Amino acid sequence: MTVAAHTGVHRPSEELHGGPRRLVGPLAALAGRLPGVHDLLLVQCPGSLRPLGGGGLPAWARQVLRAHPWVTVGRAPVVAGPPVDTPYPVRCTRDASAAPGAWLPVTVRGPERGQRLDALAPRAAVARTLRPEQLPGRIGLLAPERLAAVPALAVLTQAGQLVADHRLAWGPIGAVGYELGSGEPVAGPLSPLRLVLRAPQPVSRRDALQLRRALSRLRVPVQAELETRHGAVLLAEYAAAPPAVTLLTPDGPREVHDPWFPRGLYA
Known part of the structure; x- marks a missing residue:
């Protein structure tokens, strides 16, 4: 699966509880x-x-x-x-x-x-x-001064190339993703680069380790998560190959052995 960078953009100037649910x-x-x-x-x-x-x-x-x-x-x-x-x-x-x-x-x-x-x-x-996958194509909407001031924005394209080598769809989230989507300068010089990597099919521990090592060579901290059909697991945690990993699901975190075939009690 190749990485698709959507280039359709629009200027961002566009415009309880307590009861049974x-x-x-x-x-x-x-x-x-x-x-x-x-x-x-x-x-x-x-x-x-x-x-x-x-x-x-x-x-x-x-x-x-x-x-x-x-x-x-x-x-x-x-x-x-x-x-x-x-x-x-x-x-x-x-x-x-x-x-x-x-x-x-x-x-x-x-x-x-x-x-x-x-x-x-x-x-x-x-x-x-x-969607996060649409946001890399909006990097051209930012002023060059923002790329110079925020390393996480500056390395976005390079990070995407590393992820593309592993054939995963991806997109930025967190402060970088919010700035690319809304146009508001919320990312700062110390902001990490947070990425979501779409992984509907299992990713091997070896591939995850290679990708984590490649991303760690960038000049900003990269926090990537693998999004499976059942939730998300941190790339760094999965690559370390522990007996169990924390799967983030809509109903809370779970300790599971395999994030693609999750079994286990809620953490």
Whole structure:
């Protein structure tokens, strides 16, 4: 499988809980119709987001969402039906075909360290979705000064070439992915380069070790995760060949022997 760098771009200036919930299931299990973990969502009516802790959005989150209403899909199940503290129906609809009452787990990223808010966003309010695989093609939208100031951005193409040698689809996540998708300069000089590597089929420990070693030679720390059909495992952990690895799933972490054929109790 070759790496596809999607070049279709658009300027990023575009524009509870506590009650019983019915879990619809992991995002990846819903026939591909819903966005998946690490996807970036452009939402209209950002005030329709509902924090997981209940109550309203904090002031910093409202300010961020007014300026650039991009959120990141989290690794959690989709929720059916409105949160119990929603006083009125969500009338903000971009996708008329969206499943009614489907709420996506998302994270709002703030400008300060530690400013992260887990929330639910109504599926019908999603105006645009960007997958991590689409983001490398947006590197040309950034000013040259950003590439010079942020090493993690500067080595993105080189890292992609190393991953391509192992025939894995990939994309940046974390601060680098958010900046490429939203256009907001959130990555800093010390930001690591976080990557998701699509691995629906098993990857050998030998290949994982070779890739980890190649990525470790870059001039910035690289944190890569292998995304299987059941969840994600850190590339470095899998390459070290321990008896068991931690598989990150929508329902929490699990200690498993094989992330492609997981068995074992939740950690």
